[in-house]
Amino acid sequence: MTPSDVIKKFESEYGTLKDKFVIHEMKVKDAYNNGSDSVNRPGIYVFWRPEDNVIKVGKSQSNSKKRSLQHIQDNTHKGDINMNTLKEDKDATLILFNIKSDSDIHWLLSLEAYMEWNASPAIPAGRMG
Numbered sequence: 001m002t003p004s005d006v007i008k009k010f011e012s013e014y015g016t017l018k019d020k021f022v023i024h025e026m027k028v029k030d031a032y033n034n035g036s037d038s039v040n041r042p043g044i045y046v047f048w049r050p051e052d053n054v055i056k057v058g059k060s061q062s063n064s065k066k067r068s069l070q071h072i073q074d075n076t077h078k079g080d081i082n083m084n085t086l087k088e089d090k091d092a093t094l095i096l097f098n099i100k101s102d103s104d105i106h107w108l109l110s111l112e113a114y115m116e117w118n119a120s121p122a123i124p125a126g127r128m129g
Contacts, residue, residue, distance in 0.1 A: 001053045001119060003093050006046050009118055010097060014111060020104045021097050028072070028092040031065055039065050043098030044111050046119065047071070049091050052081055054119040059112040061105055064096050078123045 001009075003025055011018060022038045028047070031039075043064035047055040056076065060067035075084040086092040097111060116125055 001048075003048050003095055006048065006054065006095055006115075006119060009115070010111070013114055013118075014107075017107060020100060020107060022100055024094075024096040024098065026094055026096075028086045028089065028094050031069060031094050032087075034065065038098060038100075039096060041098040041100075042102070042105055042108060043096050044108060044115060046095040046097075046115060046121075047083070047086065048093045048095065049086065049089060052122050054121045055081060055086075056083065056123045057112065057115045057119055057121045058125065059108050061108065064098055065094075068094055068096070076123060081122050083123070 007023060007025070024039050026034065040063050042061050044057065044059045045064045045068035046057050047068065049055060056071060058067065071083045072087050075082055077083060099105060099107065
């Protein structure tokens with residue numbers, strides 16, 4: 001699965017709601033310096049890199065970029081995958097599906113579950129069962 005495939009998966013299920021979201025695709029190393037308002041919003045985050053495909057899916061009800069980067073700081077890991085290596089990985093990609101309006105925050109819960117179940121991250125969320 002490529003980043004384009006992740007976005008297509010979103011569009012296939014949430015296409016009618018696409019206007020409620022802003023999608024950002026950026027290299028992880030570039031996310032640290034991205035201070036734009038639309039990047040620093042509530043949303044779903046998806047980490048990807050070529051050798052692992054989707055690594056981690058998660059959500060933040062306040063700032064998806066900030067929450068996603070905490071996984072790197074905290075070195076979320078499973079087996080041989082250590083997220084602290086993503087900061088310097090030139091191919092590591094972060095995809096954010098951020099809501100435009102706070103009134104649409106309820107969509108994040110379903111989108112996180114959908115992406116977790118359909119993108120098969122290498123580091124699954126423990127709460128998804």
